[in-house]
Amino acid sequence: MNQAGNEKIDQIFNGIYKEAEKRRNEFRESPVPKIHIGMATCGIASGALETKKAFEEALDEYNIEARIHTVGCLGHCYAEPVVVIDHPDSGFPPIFYHEVNAGKAKMLVKLFLKEGDPRFEHVYGAMEENDLIPSVMEFTRFNQEKRVVMEKCGRIDPEDIYDYIAQGGYSTLVKALKLDPDEIIKEVQNSGLRGRGGAGFPTGRKWELAKSAGEQEKIVICNADEGDPGAYMDRTILESNPHQVIEGMAICAYAVGAKKAIIYVRAEYPLAVNIVTKAIRQATELGLLGKSVLGSSFDLKIDVFRGSGAFVCGEETALIRSIEGYRGMPRHRPPYPVQKGLWNKPTVINNVKTLASVPPILDHGADWYRGIGTENTPGTAIFSVVGNVVHAGLVEIPMGVSLRSLIFDICGGIPNNKKFKAVQIGGPSGGCLNEDFLDTHIDFDSLTEAGAMMGSGGMVVMDEDTCMVEVSRYFLDFTQNESCGKCTFCRIGTYHLLKILERLTRGEGEDGDIELLETLSKDIKEGSLCGLGKTAPNPVLTSIKYFRDEYEAHIYEKRCPALMCRPMIAFYFDLDLCARGCDACATCCPVEAVFTTSNRKKGVDQELCVKCGECMVVCPPEYDAVRKVSPPHLVPYIEKPPEKKKKED
Amino acid sequence: MNDELTPEEKEALKHVASKLESFEKQRGNLIPILQMVQEKLAYLPTEAIKIVSEHLEIFECEVYGVATFYNQFRFHPPGKHPIKVCLGTACHVRGGGIILENFERKLGIHAGETTPDREFSVEKVACVGCCALAPVAIIDETVHAHMAPSKVEGLLMRIEIEKEMEERTKIKDESGR
Numbered sequence: 071m072n073q074a075g076n077e078k079i080d081q082i083f084n085g086i087y088k089e090a091e092k093r094r095n096e097f098r099e100s101p102v103p104k105i106h107i108g109m110a111t112c113g114i115a116s117g118a119l120e121t122k123k124a125f126e127e128a129l130d131e132y133n134i135e136a137r138i139h140t141v142g143c144l145g146h147c148y149a150e151p152v153v154v155i156d157h158p159d160s161g162f163p164p165i166f167y168h169e170v171n172a173g174k175a176k177m178l179v180k181l182f183l184k185e186g187d188p189r190f191e192h193v194y195g196a197m198e199e200n201d202l203i204p205s206v207m208e209f210t211r212f213n214q215e216k217r218v219v220m221e222k223c224g225r226i227d228p229e230d231i232y233d234y235i236a237q238g239g240y241s242t243l244v245k246a247l248k249l250d251p252d253e254i255i256k257e258v259q260n261s262g263l264r265g266r267g268g269a270g271f272p273t274g275r276k277w278e279l280a281k282s283a284g285e286q287e288k289i290v291i292c293n294a295d296e297g298d299p300g301a302y303m304d305r306t307i308l309e310s311n312p313h314q315v316i317e318g319m320a321i322c323a324y325a326v327g328a329k330k331a332i333i334y335v336r337a338e339y340p341l342a343v344n345i346v347t348k349a350i351r352q353a354t355e356l357g358l359l360g361k362s363v364l365g366s367s368f369d370l371k372i373d374v375f376r377g378s379g380a381f382v383c384g385e386e387t388a389l390i391r392s393i394e395g396y397r398g399m400p401r402h403r404p405p406y407p408v409q410k411g412l413w414n415k416p417t418v419i420n421n422v423k424t425l426a427s428v429p430p431i432l433d434h435g436a437d438w439y440r441g442i443g444t445e446n447t448p449g450t451a452i453f454s455v456v457g458n459v460v461h462a463g464l465v466e467i468p469m470g471v472s473l474r475s476l477i478f479d480i481c482g483g484i485p486n487n488k489k490f491k492a493v494q495i496g497g498p499s500g501g502c503l504n505e506d507f508l509d510t511h512i513d514f515d516s517l518t519e520a521g522a523m524m525g526s527g528g529m530v531v532m533d534e535d536t537c538m539v540e541v542s543r544y545f546l547d548f549t550q551n552e553s554c555g556k557c558t559f560c561r562i563g564t565y566h567l568l569k570i571l572e573r574l575t576r577g578e579g580e581d582g583d584i585e586l587l588e589t590l591s592k593d594i595k596e597g598s599l600c601g602l603g604k605t606a607p608n609p610v611l612t613s614i615k616y617f618r619d620e621y622e623a624h625i626y627e628k629r630c631p632a633l634m635c636r637p638m639i640a641f642y643f644d645l646d647l648c649a650r651g652c653d654a655c656a657t658c659c660p661v662e663a664v665f666t667t668s669n670r671k672k673g674v675d676q677e678l679c680v681k682c683g684e685c686m687v688v689c690p691p692e693y694d695a696v697r698k699v700s701p702p703h704l705v706p707y708i709e710k711p712p713e714k715k716k717k718e719d
Numbered sequence: 720m721n722d723e724l725t726p727e728e729k730e731a732l733k734h735v736a737s738k739l740e741s742f743e744k745q746r747g748n749l750i751p752i753l754q755m756v757q758e759k760l761a762y763l764p765t766e767a768i769k770i771v772s773e774h775l776e777i778f779e780c781e782v783y784g785v786a787t788f789y790n791q792f793r794f795h796p797p798g799k800h801p802i803k804v805c806l807g808t809a810c811h812v813r814g815g816g817i818i819l820e821n822f823e824r825k826l827g828i829h830a831g832e833t834t835p836d837r838e839f840s841v842e843k844v845a846c847v848g849c850c851a852l853a854p855v856a857i858i859d860e861t862v863h864a865h866m867a868p869s870k871v872e873g874l875l876m877r878i879e880i881e882k883e884m885e886e887r888t889k890i891k892d893e894s895g896r
Contacts, residue, residue, distance in 0.1 A: 111847075111849070112849050112851075114862075115847065115849035115852065115855070115862040115864070116849060116851075116852060116862075116864065147849065147850060147851040148851045150849070150851065150852075297845075298808075298846075299806070299807040299808050299811075299845035299846040300807050300808030300809055300846060300850065301846075302846060302850075337754060337791050338791070338844075375750075375751075376750075376751070376754060378750055378753075378754065378789030378790070378791035378792065379789050379790035379791040380788060380789050380790060392750065393747065394746065394747055395745075395746040395747045395748065395749035395750055395785065396746075396785060397784060397785055397788040398788060398789070454850070456808065456809035456850035456851070456853075457808070457809050457812050457813075457850075458812065462809070462850055462851040463851060494808070497808070528808065530808045530809065530812060532812060536812055541812070544808070544811050548845070554788070658868075658869040660821055660824070660825075660868045660869065660871070660872065661824070680817075680820065680824075682814075682817045682820075682821065682868040683814070683817070684867060684868045684869055687867065688869075
């Protein structure tokens with residue numbers, strides 16, 4: 071690009087930036103308190119809408135002027151709804167409050183905003199270093215993270231493009247437009263960025279292939295079809311900072327020479343769809359997208375396509391079929407989509423996280439990115455850590471951190487003094503790893519070596535009460551349901567895997583089942599075309615490998631060691647502990663299986679019992695009389711008194 | 720189950736037919752069109768499939784083939800109070816299956832079905848994205864966190880009571896006039 075063109079781009083962007091800066095300064099310097107509320111799906115699910123309403127009402131009631139700033143998600147799901155209150159007049163720094171329900175919101179308005187008392191018992195931490203309140207940065211959950219992709223998530227209003235621009239957003243696009251496309255691809259290649267969709271293909275290489283396709287029309291697709299039932303980082307990024315993804319897409323499109331781009335978002339993410347659509351509109355209005363971007367010769371139109379909920383559409387060729395209006399079934403590769411993709415045009419498909427990594431890389435340079443993470447896998451990884459873990463939520467860590475420090479240091483370990491049993495990484499395609507792997511370093515290669523995979527980035531931590539056979543059954547149930555049906559091994563093989571696992575969890579396992587599961591799994595892996603079938607048996611294979619004793623207990627002893635498979639367990643009341651006349655269990659039982667014995671203690675009618683475990687939860691801890699055993703025949707016989715005549719009259 | 724179109728649905732169907740004109744006759748528009756129909760009608764009745772197939776000039780069976788492939792599309796009307804039970808990984812580990820079973824037992828229907836009076840429908844969903852609150856159920860639009868089997872009964876009872884109260888005030892209003 072020539073000198074005059076560059077100057078024009080700078081001139082146009084400076085105008086936009088000045089406006090953004092003006093708005094930001096006006097917001098920052100206004101003396102009124104600012105209330106930042108996290109309003110992504112997770113926050114809303116925890117009641118952020120009510121919290122916001124309560125703040126508005128309370129501000130009205132006490133006649134206080136304050137500004138409510140809705141932001142995205144910080145990733146601290148365990149603490150939702152999260153509110154940060156910046157009250158400069160009080161002398162306190164911005165304070166992070168967790169689990170702010172409507173009542174807490176009203177209280178904070180009255181006591182903090184009005185009377186200046188931050189209520190220390192509710193404070194989680196301060197957002198910056200100061201002498202009065204310990205900073206959140208002292209918590210490992212905050213200071214061990216390295217935020218590259220999610221840096222601005224939860225700090226800016228996703229529905230206001232100026233908020234992003236004021237924080238340096240879109241300046242990388244300006245920088246990119248002044249570079250030669252080859253230089254951009256070179257930089258991305260040097261950074262060592264690998265696709266964050268799971269497979270880890272070098273992004274720069276993909277772009278180069280697309281670029282080399284010549285002058286024909288090309289398409290860029292952002293894959294946000296996040297199907298793993300336990301991962302939601304793509305949604306969070308789109309909901310909290312859509313512009314970083316759009317900026318990454320624009321840079322990618324410019325580098326490979328595409329004029330058309332599509333964001334493929336699941337329709338199940340209505341908020342993400344709305345926010346992204348709005349973000350595209352705002353960017354187009356400011357001339358950051360559309361015809362002649364920022365006055366340059368580069369055009370880009372971005373559309374949103376709503377995926378209709380099929381796990382397999384995360385696979386790139388299936389995703390393409392789905393946009394074309396067909397059943398989302400994968401096809402054989404090669405030709406790869408970069409050669410022949412959507413409507414037979416060269417198509418670059420990148421994950422949300424990959425594209426969102428691009429602006430920081432170009433901004434700080436490839437060497438900076440190489441400095442984060444490991445030699446082979448630079449950069450950061452985002453995990454949604456869920457299950458039996460204290461600080462569940464989204465965590466962005468540099469590659470190479472060990473599983474132990476992720477689970478125990480950053481996420482606070484296992485709640486309720488339970489023991490760690492296994493961690494399932496990579497969702498339905500990944501594997502279960504046991505305690506011996508806790509010192510494994512997280513990166514594409516070491517996880518694959520251990521038998522799991524990066525996959526979607528879903529991470530489920532399981533404690534000693536989780537049955538590995540049942541967890542494998544759960545994942546198989548999911549993949550079986552989502553198998554598109556194209557390959558026989560995947561379609562019928564996963565069905566039989568599921569049937570065997572169902573039998574095992576019902577206590578009907580037979581000798582030889584484990585071997586059958588193993589051979590079947592290997593066949594499915596070999597006989598399937600796409601990643602879904604190739605990885606679907608992973609949960610089974612890894613759990614057999616590391617927890618074979620549990621499978622054996624299910625088959626030979628008809629016993630579930632974790633006491634989770636319901637057909638194999640039974641509940642009873644320890645009559646020595648059961649309190650006479652206490653009715654807690656009987657009232658909560660959904661099927662009225664609890665009866666009163668002749669001495670006014672309790673017994674369980676094993677035929678009626680559905681084994682929901684509710685009685686165990688409600689039994690007062692001072693009695694703690696409910697016992698769970700496996701196999702069920704270990705239950706002592708407790709006589710049920712004959713039906714009283716009460717019913718007759 | 721009564722799958723005949725209600726008068727409101729017939730009206731909505733007419734609206735759908737007129738809206739179809741704004742979509743170009745391209746195969747790529749099939750899924751967006753089906754999504755639009757479901758937004759208006761809450762499900763895809765046979766009549767709607769017919770209109771769509773005529774508009775795009777593809778066979779009805781093709782339209783069905785695509786629609787049944789994707790989890791989003793439903794072919795039966797949902798209940799007035801749709802119940803969605805999350806069975807994502809975190810909810811499953813914390814007993815989401817037991818919650819689903821309780822709803823099924825209380826309402827006497829299976830997941831994916833609607834009660835004969837079209838009041839309730841039960842559905843399994845994969846991860847609603849609040850894993851820290853597991854297990855989770857969504858009734859109407861409200862997310863109920865940390866579900867327990869005994870909570871199921873209470874929630875359903877609340878809806879019943881609210882309905883009864885509504886009817887009572889309605890009768891009162893009418894008699895007042």
